Amino acid sequence: MTPRAILTPRTEPVGTDGFTLRERSWKREADKHVAALNALLAERGAPIRFAFPAPVAVPFEGPGPDEAYAGAAPLDDELADVLALSTALLQAARAGTDDVADERELLLRRAALLDRLALAAPHDATAQSRAIREAHILMTFDVVHHCGRGPFAADSIEADGAGGPRAYVRQEYAAWHTPIAPGEGI
Structure with missing residues (x-):
């Protein structure tokens, strides 16, 4: 046996x-x-x-920082603009005239600002986590309000992987910074 x-x-x-x-x-x-x-x-x-x-997603790279933030205001000017947008949005909310588009612009520019700050300090873990958190806030807003102009939606599987949230911010910032051609976006 x-x-x-x-x-x-x-x-x-x-x-x-x-x-x-x-x-x-x-x-x-x-x-x-x-x-x-x-x-x-x-x-x-x-x-x-x-x-x-x-399904396995292809990693979502999105536009690179140089491409996404080409022509963007310097960081200190962008910070001043974000603070001004925050103040204006708060006043509009108090008056009852707040707008979803204005809120999205604020979230987008704030997420892009924190992404740029994190890019400037690659070894700062706090800056990295803040950039990711702001990116998730923008993505959640875009899913709830069906916003977004880039090729990948906020709830797509491509934007869910590592680096996806910040790549989504860059994609949306580049799309926001690029003027809409006549006849589009109607």
Whole structure:
């Protein structure tokens, strides 16, 4: 009688579908969970559906800082403009005449300012985290209000990866800084 070989992930036979028996059982369980989740989402009227395995996004680079901030005001002038926008928006909110476009411009310019400050101090962890936080605030605003002019939406899978939030800010700043051609944006 020959001793029975112990199966390990390296010695387990692979089937014609490319999965081992263990992997196939894991995939079956994952498919059940995904089906249950999609049924729940359909019941609630959600427009999204999940797939297993999840799609892998191409890293979202967006425009580089030099391209995105070409022609931008110097940092101290930009800071003064952001403070003036904040004051004007606060006064408009008190008067009840605030506007979504003005609020988005403030969030965009504030996120771009913090991104530029973080680029100027690459080893400052606080500056990096503040830039990411402001980018997430802008992205959340854009998802809620269906804003954004760049090729990637704030809720796209490309903008969700590492570096995606700040790349999204650069994309939107470059689009905001570029004038809209006649006939566009109507």
